[in-house]
Amino acid sequence: xxxxxxxxxxxxxxxxxxxxxxxxxxxxxxxxxxxxxxxxxxxxxxxxxxxxxxxxxxxxxxxxxxxxxxxxxxxxxxxxxxxxxxxxxxxxxxxxxxxxxxxxxxxxxxxxxxxxxxxxxxxxxxxxxxxxxxxxxxxxxxxxxxxxxxxxxxxxxxxxxxxxxxxxxxxxxxxxxxxxxxxxxxxxxxxxxxxxxxxxxxxxxxxxxxxxxxxxxxxxxxxxxxxxxxxxxxxxxxxxxxxxxxxxxxxxxxxxxxxxxxxxxxxxxxxxxxxxxxxxxxxxxxxxxxxxxxxxxxxxxxxxxxxxxxxxxxxxxxxxxxxxxxxxxxxxxxx
Numbered sequence: 001x002x003x004x005x006x007x008x009x010x011x012x013x014x015x016x017x018x019x020x021x022x023x024x025x026x027x028x029x030x031x032x033x034x035x036x037x038x039x040x041x042x043x044x045x046x047x048x049x050x051x052x053x054x055x056x057x058x059x060x061x062x063x064x065x066x067x068x069x070x071x072x073x074x075x076x077x078x079x080x081x082x083x084x085x086x087x088x089x090x091x092x093x094x095x096x097x098x099x100x101x102x103x104x105x106x107x108x109x110x111x112x113x114x115x116x117x118x119x120x121x122x123x124x125x126x127x128x129x130x131x132x133x134x135x136x137x138x139x140x141x142x143x144x145x146x147x148x149x150x151x152x153x154x155x156x157x158x159x160x161x162x163x164x165x166x167x168x169x170x171x172x173x174x175x176x177x178x179x180x181x182x183x184x185x186x187x188x189x190x191x192x193x194x195x196x197x198x199x200x201x202x203x204x205x206x207x208x209x210x211x212x213x214x215x216x217x218x219x220x221x222x223x224x225x226x227x228x229x230x231x232x233x234x235x236x237x238x239x240x241x242x243x244x245x246x247x248x249x250x251x252x253x254x255x256x257x258x259x260x261x262x263x264x265x266x267x268x269x270x271x272x273x274x275x276x277x278x279x280x281x282x283x284x285x286x287x288x289x290x291x292x293x294x295x296x297x298x299x300x301x302x303x304x305x306x307x308x309x310x311x312x313x314x315x316x317x318x319x320x321x322x323x324x325x326x327x328x329x330x331x332x333x334x335x
Contacts, residue, residue, distance in 0.1 A: 048128040052112055055094050062090045071122065071146050075155060075183035077139065087140065087183050091115050091122050097140055111140065121145055121158065140183065145200065150193030153185040161199060165206035166254040166268060168197060169324030205250045208325035214243040214255060214279065216319040237285045239315050241269060245279035248323070255281070255321040269321060283315055
């Protein structure tokens with residue numbers, strides 16, 4: 001049996017050996033992770049220009065081949081401001097979305113990636129998405145429903161059916177108005193349509209042949225904050241309205257102010273819930289503070305607490321909102 005002192009020395013030696021091994025192992029792991037981090041930092045970012053350079057010829061060649069997908073082509077859609085955008089699409093291959101409708105090679109690259117059919121829809125899978133301004137998000141849905149209306153071909157966003165229906169209700173078959181929430185095949189702008197567009201069954205109720213008018217009975221501000229508008233800070237105000245309702249009003253439907261003589265994408269409300277004689281709706285407003293010209297380039301936080309135009313002239317009790325309808329459109333045309 002070893003003397004106690006020698007036994008203690010042996011135990012301490014074993015412990016030191018174990019600790020040394022642990023330290024070496026930890027150092028190796030840390031070095032490996034550090035190396036991976038450095039690699040991630042020096043790895044070049046996704047080269048969108050190079051990706052487009054490779055993808056565009058494949059898509060353009062696919063359009064020239066006989067027997068290509070009938071929904072392949074060049075489409076135009078609206079960006080929510082006043083500018084059109086161009087979509088080059090070949091289901092089964094890919095897509096490229098750009099600012100401007102004058103030519104596929106002009107303007108800024110917005111999105112590109114693959115496009116595949118799935119359950120009767122065209123699903124877009126992004127490889128690249130350009131940064132969007134907070135107030136001007138990407139308006140092209142990633143799930144597109146092919147819709148043939150007369151001789152026109154539309155791609156309607158699955159989440160934009162109510163918006164598309166509202167555009168039809170207030171502007172009839174005009175190509176520009178009906179692009180809201182949809183992309184229209186280039187060259188189809190002057191092709192004839194008849195009746196109402198064949199929306200999916202769940203969205204048919206959004207279309208109206210006769211307009212319905214709803215009166216606001218209460219107005220509540222549910223959210224009020226200052227946000228980054230990209231160019232300057234602005235105020236966003238979310239309202240909840242209660243309106244008189246009757247037959248034909250359904251949840252999800254979008255209404256427009258009755259005094260609007262032309263289609264205005266900014267002035268609308270979305271019905272959230274419908275009871276026996278009333279409906280609740282959501283309305284959002286993005287406004288600049290009073291004194292906009294004085295604070296445009298150097299926003300003064302103190303001014304942000306002053307009343308905004310929306311607070312002074314926003315939705316009021318007694319306001320009238322309309323569903324629109326083809327009869328209303330026909331009346332405007334006759335005028």
